[in-house]
Amino acid sequence: MTRVLIAGATGTNGRALTDELSKHDGIISRALVRDTASAEFGDGVEIVEGDLADLQSLAAAFDGVGKAYIVTSIQPNTIDLFQNFFRAAKSADVTHIVKFSGLGSDVNSPSEVIRQHGETDEALRETGLPFTILRPNSFYQNMLGQAQAIAENGTFALPLGDARQSLIDVRDIAEITATILTTDGHVGKAYDLTGPESLDFHDVAEILSDVRGAPVNYTPITPDQMEAALKEAGMPEWSAHALAEIQALFATGAYSDVLPDAERLLGRPPRSFRQFAEDHAELWISTGEASLN
Numbered sequence: 001m002t003r004v005l006i007a008g009a010t011g012t013n014g015r016a017l018t019d020e021l022s023k024h025d026g027i028i029s030r031a032l033v034r035d036t037a038s039a040e041f042g043d044g045v046e047i048v049e050g051d052l053a054d055l056q057s058l059a060a061a062f063d064g065v066g067k068a069y070i071v072t073s074i075q076p077n078t079i080d081l082f083q084n085f086f087r088a089a090k091s092a093d094v095t096h097i098v099k100f101s102g103l104g105s106d107v108n109s110p111s112e113v114i115r116q117h118g119e120t121d122e123a124l125r126e127t128g129l130p131f132t133i134l135r136p137n138s139f140y141q142n143m144l145g146q147a148q149a150i151a152e153n154g155t156f157a158l159p160l161g162d163a164r165q166s167l168i169d170v171r172d173i174a175e176i177t178a179t180i181l182t183t184d185g186h187v188g189k190a191y192d193l194t195g196p197e198s199l200d201f202h203d204v205a206e207i208l209s210d211v212r213g214a215p216v217n218y219t220p221i222t223p224d225q226m227e228a229a230l231k232e233a234g235m236p237e238w239s240a241h242a243l244a245e246i247q248a249l250f251a252t253g254a255y256s257d258v259l260p261d262a263e264r265l266l267g268r269p270p271r272s273f274r275q276f277a278e279d280h281a282e283l284w285i286s287t288g289e290a291s292l293n
C-alpha cells in the first residue's frame with residue numbers, strides 16, 4: 001500500500017482527488033486538515049491535523065507517507081506554505097510529489113497569483129524531489145459561485161469581456177492526478193490542463209440558458225468593479241485584488257488555447273462545459289437552497 005498525503009484536502013481539488021483515489025487499490029489517502037473536528041471524508045481516508053504555516057506540524061503528518069500532493073488557496077503567504085511542505089516532504093524522503101500550479105505559471109506574470117505559482121514551481125524543482133506539476137486553466141466549478149445569481153436573476157457578471165478560455169472540469173483534473181500518482185512516467189513533467197473547447201462567457205451563458213430552459217445573460221464588468229464587489233462581500237483586500245488582477249489577465253485572451261495534455265492523460269476528451277452544466281442542472285434553476293459543493 002502507498003500512503004499519499006493530501007494537502008488542501010478540504011478544498012475543491014483536494015476533495016475531488018480523495019474521491020478519485022478511493023477508486024484505486026493500493027492507495028491510502030491521508031488528508032492534511034487544519035481542523036479535524038469539521039473534516040469529513042469517505043471511508044478509508046485517514047485524517048491528520050496540520051497547518052502548512054507550521055513546519056513542525058507537517059513532520060508528524062508525513063510519518064509513513066510514500067507520496068504527497070499539495071494544493072492550497074490563494075493567499076499572501078502561499079510561497080512560505082509551499083516551502084514548508086517541500087521541506088517536510090524532503091525530510092520524509094517521499095518518492096513523488098505532485099504540485100498544483102496554474103496555467104502559464106511565470107515569475108514575471110502581471111498576476112501575483114501566477115507569479116506565486118511560477119516561484120513555487122521553481123522552488124519544487126530546486127528541491128531535487130521527484131515531482132510532477134499540474135498547470136490547469138480556470139475551472140468550470142468557478143461558475144458554481146454564480147449559481148445563485150443565475151438561479152434567482154438569470155444573470156452573472158465577470159470582468160472577462162469577450163475573451164475566450166479553455167476552461168476545465170475539476171473532476172477531470174482529479175482523475176488525471178490520480179493517474180499520475182498511480183502510474184509511472186510522470187516524474188519531472190509539467191502538464192498544461194485545459195478543457196476540450198475555447199469558450200467566451202457569452203457561449204457559457206448560452207449553454208446555461210439551454211440547460212436552465214430560461215435565459216441566462218452574461219454582463220461584462222471591469223476588474224475594478226469586480227474587486228469592489230468582492231471587498232463589499234467581505235473578501236480580504238489582498239485576495240480581492242489578486243482575483244481581479246488574474247481575471248484582467250484572462251480578459252486579454254491569453255488563456256484561450258486548447259492544449260493536448262488533458263486528453264492524452266485521460267485517454268478520452270475532457271468533459272465539455274455543457275456536460276458540467278447538465279450535471280449541475282438543478283443549481284441553475286433552484287431558488288438558492290441548493291448546496292454549491
Ligand SMILES: NC(=O)c1ccc[n+]([C@@H]2O[C@H](COP(=O)([O-])OP(=O)(O)OC[C@H]3O[C@@H](n4cnc5c(N)ncnc54)[C@H](OP(=O)(O)O)[C@@H]3O)[C@@H](O)[C@H]2O)c1
Nearest residue numbers: 008009010011012013034051052053072073102137138139
Ligand atoms: N479557480 C481556478 O479556476 C483555478 C485555476 C487554476 C489554478 N488554480 C489554483 O488552484 C488553487 C486553489 O485550488 P482549490 O480551489 O482546490 O482550493 P480551495 O478550494 O480554495 O481549497 C484550499 C485548500 O487549502 C487549504 N489550506 C489553506 N491554507 C492552509 C494552511 N495554512 N494549512 C493547511 N491547509 C491550508 C484549505 O484548508 P482549510 O479547509 O483549512 O481552509 C483548503 O483545503 C490556487 O492555487 C489557485 O491559484 C485555480
